[in-house]
Amino acid sequence: MTLNDLLGCDVVTHDGRKLGSVIDVRLKTAGPAEPVQVLPFDALLVSRRSTGSLFGYERRREQGPALFAHFFRAIHREARLVPWSGVDQWTPGQTVTLKAGAAVTPALPEA
Amino acid sequence: MKRLLGVMLGILTAIGGFVDIGDLVTNAVVGSRFGVSLAWVVVVGVVGICVFAEMSGRVAAVSGRGTFDLVRERLGPRAGLLNLLASVAVTLLTFIAEIGGIALALELVSGVNYLLIVPFAAFALWLILWRVKFVAMENVFGLAGLALVVFAVAVWQLGPDWEQLLHHATHPVVPFGEGHPTYWYYAIALFGAAMTPYEVFFFSSGGVEEKWRRKDLIEARMNVFLGFPLGGTLSLAIMTCAALVMLPRGIEVTTLGQVGLPVAVALGKIGIAFALVGFVAATFGAACETGLAVGYSVAQFYGWQWGKYVSPARASRFHLLILVSTLLAVAVLLTTVDPIKVTEYSVVFSAVALPLTYFPILVVANDPDYMGPSVNGRLANTLGVVYFFILTVAALAALPLMLITKAGQ
């Protein structure tokens, strides 16, 4: 199994509504002083679009140039963060199904 | 004192190394048909290359990595691969044009048909890329390229009406006999010649080759902000020479010899000698840079070891790529395609490829994970964004204009 089997998967709520597709996975590290051993999945980044998803603009406020930041944040306004604990089932290469009541929060730090 | 000499050497090398076959041909062609009415494009282009060269140099000094590394990271494997293919295609086209340029320059020197020279020039080029130290290569061709100053001397010697010249440059008018689409087509060609994508790949990878660190940034910036504009004035000198000598006589520039004609008129044999040295140095230097740029781009995209700072055995794929590219260039040139025509196409396609190259640089130069505190300031970002719009417009307009004007007829 590789990360490629997760990226791009459709993300569907428990009642069948499509939230978007997986554009990235937030990994938890043991802490800055710890060596890298394993990196467990912490949360999924979900968006309806995939353009600009590697630019980092939708995750960080301060990154310039200002015009690009505004543009990419605008098209990724709907990006959502879902904790892995909210995932019910993952069919690699296809779909991620969420549990009922999964906590879905906006990915951007603040609107 | 030694530091000062080093800085001066860097600036002089940047001046002499600025002009390549694209600049030689395009500026002369434009001068002979449009006078100095397109001089403003060279100015715009030079400022643009300064902005992006500084950015890519800063990225190299701070992160220790070259440009194409970032392209793949930012665009992902699929868009990144398409970007790579387009960039390599354009750089290869330029590489072929430069080797053709070397052969044409040596033909002027020796009288031997350029086709016979191509294999030897390519072999010499490959040998230099195989063995000669990076810094030595840069310095020799850069300093020898200063011989192109003879074009500035020729302008002086031709004694033009400076007021009139300045007026024509600052109040551009499409000359009688040329259409507006052709004017803008050549504006884009000049822009592509000034802002060649390979220059940025080369400059940033060269920074890694020379092991730049933050403390070298000041020197790198002086090379860029003093060297490139002065190099740009050489381009303008070539254009002005053609405007003064060829335009009134209605002579069109179609050969490398005609590029040097104004110097012969103004300064005679001694002028021609300098011009020829300048031609050979400029084309040879640029051929080295484009050849390396092809290797840098592909190697950085795939994560291979690259560079002349390690032994070839340690960067085998990189050197294999350069070898194959050189053989390919020879094969193409031996089909007797006109190197001047290849040059004209290479500068226009360079303009088309510009947004692909500059967008990732602009993004990474702003990324604090990469740059730490050395991210772009407001000036760099403002200029970067403005230029990004300009070059996107130029890139989009290039191919339609090429079709409309039948490549500038």
Next chain:
Amino acid sequence: MSDSPDRVPRKATGEVSYDAALRLLDRQVIDSDGAFVCNVDDLEVDVSGTGPPRITALLTGPAALGPRTGGFIGRWMVATWRRLAPDQDPRPGRIDLHLIADIDSAIHLAVPRRRLAELADGDKGIDGFEQWARSVVIGRIPGARHDPE
């Protein structure tokens, strides 16, 4: 390279989480001597056991990059590679996560390249093309091992 550029070390930024695609995928992997090893073409995910899936290794090579590139080009890449290297195990090159020393704009390993080859135990996934290029073409040209320093 003996001295490395002024990097922004992860420890200094105090990061506690990574976005995998943003910070790990497609990054350059650099060994402990500063030599470039490969690019991170994909990441190995371990779904066994309880708890969330875990990234356990970096993956590299056409077998990893092909599927990520996707589509016709991706499939063509993998097919060509398999045809050219029939003796190679069609698995991607693998670098265990515990070999990583630091992550900034690149991924820095704690070991030199040759140690990776030892660990890979004959698996040429990481360096196959380089070794081929060296043995078949570049190594045979005089001066190939000349150190420019």
